[in-house]
Amino acid sequence: MKEFTHIDEDGAVRMVDVTDKAATDRRAVAEGRIVMNRDTFERITDTRVKKGNVLETARIAGVMAAKRTSEVIPMCHPLFITGARVDFYPEPENHAFRIEAEVRVKGETGVEMEALHAVSVAALTIYDMCKAYDKGMTIEGIRLMAKSGGKSGVYQREGA
Amino acid sequence: MKEFTHIDEDGAVRMVDVTDKAATDRRAVAEGRIVMNRDTFERITDTRVKKGNVLETARIAGVMAAKRTSEVIPMCHPLFITGARVDFYPEPENHAFRIEAEVRVKGETGVEMEALHAVSVAALTIYDMCKAYDKGMTIEGIRLMAKSGGKSGVYQREGA
Amino acid sequence: MKEFTHIDEDGAVRMVDVTDKAATDRRAVAEGRIVMNRDTFERITDTRVKKGNVLETARIAGVMAAKRTSEVIPMCHPLFITGARVDFYPEPENHAFRIEAEVRVKGETGVEMEALHAVSVAALTIYDMCKAYDKGMTIEGIRLMAKSGGKSGVYQREGA
Amino acid sequence: MKEFTHIDEDGAVRMVDVTDKAATDRRAVAEGRIVMNRDTFERITDTRVKKGNVLETARIAGVMAAKRTSEVIPMCHPLFITGARVDFYPEPENHAFRIEAEVRVKGETGVEMEALHAVSVAALTIYDMCKAYDKGMTIEGIRLMAKSGGKSGVYQREGA
Amino acid sequence: MKEFTHIDEDGAVRMVDVTDKAATDRRAVAEGRIVMNRDTFERITDTRVKKGNVLETARIAGVMAAKRTSEVIPMCHPLFITGARVDFYPEPENHAFRIEAEVRVKGETGVEMEALHAVSVAALTIYDMCKAYDKGMTIEGIRLMAKSGGKSGVYQREGA
Amino acid sequence: MKEFTHIDEDGAVRMVDVTDKAATDRRAVAEGRIVMNRDTFERITDTRVKKGNVLETARIAGVMAAKRTSEVIPMCHPLFITGARVDFYPEPENHAFRIEAEVRVKGETGVEMEALHAVSVAALTIYDMCKAYDKGMTIEGIRLMAKSGGKSGVYQREGA
Numbered sequence: 014m015k016e017f018t019h020i021d022e023d024g025a026v027r028m029v030d031v032t033d034k035a036a037t038d039r040r041a042v043a044e045g046r047i048v049m050n051r052d053t054f055e056r057i058t059d060t061r062v063k064k065g066n067v068l069e070t071a072r073i074a075g076v077m078a079a080k081r082t083s084e085v086i087p088m089c090h091p092l093f094i095t096g097a098r099v100d101f102y103p104e105p106e107n108h109a110f111r112i113e114a115e116v117r118v119k120g121e122t123g124v125e126m127e128a129l130h131a132v133s134v135a136a137l138t139i140y141d142m143c144k145a146y147d148k149g150m151t152i153e154g155i156r157l158m159a160k161s162g163g164k165s166g167v168y169q170r171e172g173a
Numbered sequence: 174m175k176e177f178t179h180i181d182e183d184g185a186v187r188m189v190d191v192t193d194k195a196a197t198d199r200r201a202v203a204e205g206r207i208v209m210n211r212d213t214f215e216r217i218t219d220t221r222v223k224k225g226n227v228l229e230t231a232r233i234a235g236v237m238a239a240k241r242t243s244e245v246i247p248m249c250h251p252l253f254i255t256g257a258r259v260d261f262y263p264e265p266e267n268h269a270f271r272i273e274a275e276v277r278v279k280g281e282t283g284v285e286m287e288a289l290h291a292v293s294v295a296a297l298t299i300y301d302m303c304k305a306y307d308k309g310m311t312i313e314g315i316r317l318m319a320k321s322g323g324k325s326g327v328y329q330r331e332g333a
Numbered sequence: 334m335k336e337f338t339h340i341d342e343d344g345a346v347r348m349v350d351v352t353d354k355a356a357t358d359r360r361a362v363a364e365g366r367i368v369m370n371r372d373t374f375e376r377i378t379d380t381r382v383k384k385g386n387v388l389e390t391a392r393i394a395g396v397m398a399a400k401r402t403s404e405v406i407p408m409c410h411p412l413f414i415t416g417a418r419v420d421f422y423p424e425p426e427n428h429a430f431r432i433e434a435e436v437r438v439k440g441e442t443g444v445e446m447e448a449l450h451a452v453s454v455a456a457l458t459i460y461d462m463c464k465a466y467d468k469g470m471t472i473e474g475i476r477l478m479a480k481s482g483g484k485s486g487v488y489q490r491e492g493a
Numbered sequence: 494m495k496e497f498t499h500i501d502e503d504g505a506v507r508m509v510d511v512t513d514k515a516a517t518d519r520r521a522v523a524e525g526r527i528v529m530n531r532d533t534f535e536r537i538t539d540t541r542v543k544k545g546n547v548l549e550t551a552r553i554a555g556v557m558a559a560k561r562t563s564e565v566i567p568m569c570h571p572l573f574i575t576g577a578r579v580d581f582y583p584e585p586e587n588h589a590f591r592i593e594a595e596v597r598v599k600g601e602t603g604v605e606m607e608a609l610h611a612v613s614v615a616a617l618t619i620y621d622m623c624k625a626y627d628k629g630m631t632i633e634g635i636r637l638m639a640k641s642g643g644k645s646g647v648y649q650r651e652g653a
Numbered sequence: 654m655k656e657f658t659h660i661d662e663d664g665a666v667r668m669v670d671v672t673d674k675a676a677t678d679r680r681a682v683a684e685g686r687i688v689m690n691r692d693t694f695e696r697i698t699d700t701r702v703k704k705g706n707v708l709e710t711a712r713i714a715g716v717m718a719a720k721r722t723s724e725v726i727p728m729c730h731p732l733f734i735t736g737a738r739v740d741f742y743p744e745p746e747n748h749a750f751r752i753e754a755e756v757r758v759k760g761e762t763g764v765e766m767e768a769l770h771a772v773s774v775a776a777l778t779i780y781d782m783c784k785a786y787d788k789g790m791t792i793e794g795i796r797l798m799a800k801s802g803g804k805s806g807v808y809q810r811e812g813a
Numbered sequence: 814m815k816e817f818t819h820i821d822e823d824g825a826v827r828m829v830d831v832t833d834k835a836a837t838d839r840r841a842v843a844e845g846r847i848v849m850n851r852d853t854f855e856r857i858t859d860t861r862v863k864k865g866n867v868l869e870t871a872r873i874a875g876v877m878a879a880k881r882t883s884e885v886i887p888m889c890h891p892l893f894i895t896g897a898r899v900d901f902y903p904e905p906e907n908h909a910f911r912i913e914a915e916v917r918v919k920g921e922t923g924v925e926m927e928a929l930h931a932v933s934v935a936a937l938t939i940y941d942m943c944k945a946y947d948k949g950m951t952i953e954g955i956r957l958m959a960k961s962g963g964k965s966g967v968y969q970r971e972g973a
Contacts, residue, residue: 019230019302021738026226026302026709028716030736032678032757038832045312066186069389069826070179073887074247076828077397080883080891083720085241085294086301087234087713091720091733093891095921096830098821117832119921121735121759125308126301133293133312134245141246141286142179142186148285148317148328152205152293155312157304168308186389188396190416192358192437198512229506229706233567233713236508240563240571243400247393251400251413253571255601256510258501277512279601281415281439339870339942346549346866346942348556350576352518352597365952386826390819394887401885403560405934406941407553407874411560411573441575441599445948446941453933453952454885461886461926462819462826464957468925468968472845472933472955477948488948499710499782506706506782525792546666549869550659554727557877561725565774566781567714605788606781613773613792614725621726621766622659622666628765628797628808632685632773635792637784648788661898666869668876670896672838672917723880727873731880731893761895761919 019088028088031121039120039162043128044113045155046104047136053147054108057139067142068101068110075099075135079116079127086130090122097127099135112136113158123165125157179248188248191281199280199322203288204273205315206264207296213307214268217299227302228261228270235259235295239276239287246290250282257287259295272296273318283325285317339408348408351441359440359482363448364433365475366424367456373467374428377459387462388421388430395419395455399436399447406450410442417447419455432456433478443485445477499568508568511601519600519642523608524593525635526584527616533627534588537619547622548581548590555579555615559596559607566610570602577607579615592616593638603645605637659728668728671761679760679802683768684753685795686744687776693787694748697779707782708741708750715739715775719756719767726770730762737767739775752776753798763805765797819888828888831921839920839962843928844913845955846904847936853947854908857939867942868901868910875899875935879916879927886930890922897927899935912936913958923965925957 021027049057057067076097083091096117101110114131116124136152143150160168179186209217217227236257243251256277261270274291276284296312303310320328339346369377377387396417403411416437421430434451436444456472463470480488501507529537537547556577563571576597581590594611596604616632623630640648661667689697697707716737723731736757741750754771756764776792783790800808821827849857857867876897883891896917901910914931916924936952943950960968 019227025738025740026230026712026716028719028734028737030757032735032759034735066389067179069386070186070247070393072826073390073393074245076826077884077887078245079828081245084717085234085238085245086298087230087717088298089301090735093733093893093920094828095832095834095890097828098825100825117830119832120733125304126297129297129300129312133297136315137286137289137293138246138248140289141249144285144317148320149330150316152289152315153313155296155315156310157308160308170309185418185420186392186396188399188414188417190437192415192439194415226709229709230713232506233710236506237564237567237717239508244397247397250415253413253573253600254508255512255514255570257508258505259507260505277510279512280413345578345580346552346556346870348559348574348577350597352575352599354575386819390826390887394885398885404557405874405878405881405885406938407557407870408938409941410575413573440573445944446937449937449940449952453937456955457926457929457933458886458888460929461889464925468957468960469970470956472929473953475936475952475955476950477944480948490949506710546659546869549866550666550727550873553870553873554725558725565714565718565721565725566778567710568778569781605784606777609777609780609792613777616795617766617769617773618726618728620769621729624765624797628800629810630796632769632795633793635776635795636790637788640788650789665898665900666872666876668879668894668897670917672895672919674895724877727877730895733893760893 031090034121036120037162039123040117041123041125041128041160042115042158043132044111044158045132045136046109046111046153047139047150048107048109048153049150050147051108053143058103067139070142071135071138072099074138075114075131078134079131082127082130086126089126092118092120094118094127099131123160123163125160129155191250194281196280197322199283200277201283201285201288202275202319203292203317204271205292205296206269206271206313207299207310208267208269208313209307209310211268213303218263227299230302231295231298232259234298235274235291238294239291242287242290246286249286252278252280254278254287259291283320283323285320289315351410354441356440357482359443360437361443361445361448361480362435362478363452364431364478365452365456366429366431366473367459367470368427368429368473369467369470371428373463378423387459390462391455391458392419394458395434395451398454399451402447402450406446409446412438412440414438414447419451443480443483445480449475511570514601516600517642519603520597521603521605521608521640522595522638523612524591524638525612525616526589526591526633527619527630528587528589528633529627529630531588533623538583547619550622551615551618552579554618555594555611558614559611562607562610566606569606572598572600574598574607579611603640603643605640609635671730674761676760677802679763680757681763681765681768681800682755682798683772684751684798685772685776686749686751686793687779687790688747688749688793689787689790691748693783698743707779710782711775711778712739714778715754715771718774719771722767722770726766729766732758732760734758734767739771763800763803765800769795826888831890834921836920837962839923840917841923841925841928841960842915842958843932844911844958845932845936846909846911846953847939847950848907848909848953849947849950851908853943858903867939870942871935871938872899874938875914875931878934879931882927882930886926889926892918892920894918894927899931923960923963925960929955
């Protein structure tokens, strides 16, 4: 039966040994949403049109976070990511922004944590910059959408 | 009309000047959930009873993340947090763990970002440690529950 | 005769002991310039009008760097900065941007290093984002413009 | 009976809440030794007389590490240290250097971890710079020598 | 005559140039001990059986430290470590825990500093979590036990 | 027409995708100057002869900064640098030190940002250590001198 890979047979946490895995091109896409009240949504949207500051700051924060994922997630391997992007898709009907991050690497392990971390920090940055206006914002549905490269092959979320 | 506090009148992003604010005792509580399949939930729960590794690692990651929030969130002020805890509440009916973080500080600004960041990193750590088993896990409902201290007074999420 | 404050009487480097200094409101302003060819200058300026990306990224990088100054400069004291801004002033006649950073703190030591570090990182970020276009860009005149707070009183650069 | 202060009554790790403690002047002194073969000892000593590089690099690494202790030690509170020094005392009879670090702060918690961390990183830096010559070097006796400030009062190691 | 590899012919500190070295599989094992009074030893041991918190926190801190070694040790090369584990062996006769760390990498330089750093931070974390109970704990015998990979071949400590 | 490589066609900032670039040996050399009053220059020079502290600290700070460039510059790729040196050349006629940094890597992207960052932090460290003596010091002419490796080939600054 399959076991948690970060816990050894005596139950101790460890960083999985990937020394013998091949370095291959890997890619992961993750998404999440931040939901807010209408007024805050419109302010960000208007700002985006005019100045882009809230979303641009969140985008930069997300990319920078992707690079530092292994410092924050205890058993995550350090990686040289070779590419990262964070994009925002406004959803006016529910006053939300969908956040999507894609990360690429040539390495021994996947980059799903980097993509999920980028989404998470981009969402928190939007919260931080708008919290004086709407403390009730909620971050929803942070999840892996797709993954390729490595022995486990291609993963595509069902229905996505 | 109230403006985004992190954007100045010319639209430039800035770190809000809090030099003239009083240092007071501040506290924030945030929560989130990570939802998984039944099998993964049971494995973590069993592990918690026996060894506690997945949740214990996530707890430590959350506390450490709270301390480094201002490095990650671009316009967030550096703070000496004076206390932090991260707790997990299993929700067997939906195969989820509710994650709650509380952070305290004596300072010029609130600690809601620190509490939200701790929840977010604890959830990502659970994802990382169980992803070999369930890539479909989703992080839901990261939000501020309560906040006290400072000029804006007490915030309590409605219905919470 | 006055001695270097970061070197003790035996010649060893040390972090100056400021335990007995009073925490006062302190402020520092620094500036620098990045000079480039005309074409690159116009591209950034046009971009600023339309999207603001190069300068906005540099601004965010500068503010984030101000917060981490004590990690980078060996004998610099850690500080909670209470405010930071980075601004850009185009100088079309010499295809340059003047970069100005202001940092504030309530603390035992000044924030001139934080302001100088913010200017320096903002300039390097502009270089990074435009280097595919103009490798010859030069960073000039990084210097302290003004400083207030603390026992040494107000400093104002002559002619500034 | 006294309990571990970093573990709550349910056994969960937490960052101790020091919000209600007074900020007082605190000081800690720690020491350790790095023992090596005679030849390596003489090379460092000669170098110290002439250029000071190995010990000077170790001194700087120790001071910088003191500032970042709370990033490395999971439940350690962030602190603004107000002073730090690292010194080396050659012990020719056993081919060793005694390393002593002193750290000061005005804060709610002590700085013993900062002083111990500074000693530890200074010793590791000496190892790193001399390992091509002597892989057998050993770090011994890292311990707290003295501590003052705070409710628990003055601590002085017996026999020290 | 062999020279310190981190100091050039003029005596200046430098990061050794390893660009021309081959990337090979490398492994290092280091150990150390933390010695305490009997009561503290028993508390940790009992805790380990029941909850594992002190040692589990130290284990996680050690693995995380291994990843960040090059930030802390000035002339140490950055590396993607591909595996890391930290284990504890109680020694009831002298109220101590032996700490062992193993680190692996595919790279141009060895990982002895990463293994030594992991041991050192694991020991400091035990100190931090138990210091309210026993300030006199001492960290002893941090040393390299074995090393393989790279041109210098296999190292095995004599008598180990 | 050539575009900024860090901005996509919709104007969003991104980390350039270098997954498909070959890893080659790359090298960059950058320089800068810090200009001060005669008295400060002579103090540093005398110190250099006797103890080397100011310049030695700046050298170490520059090398350490080179390693952390991708944390500071938002769209800069993480890299394992394989070698770094920082050197100082006194210019008595204008009371200045020329600072030169060379960085090497085997990787998909160049190391010009690492070399420029090393120069910049070395200069700021000199400022920090001498600022009690001369607040008017100015950092001038931070620029890339030479670059090799990668598809864009060799770059040599004209007149250099």
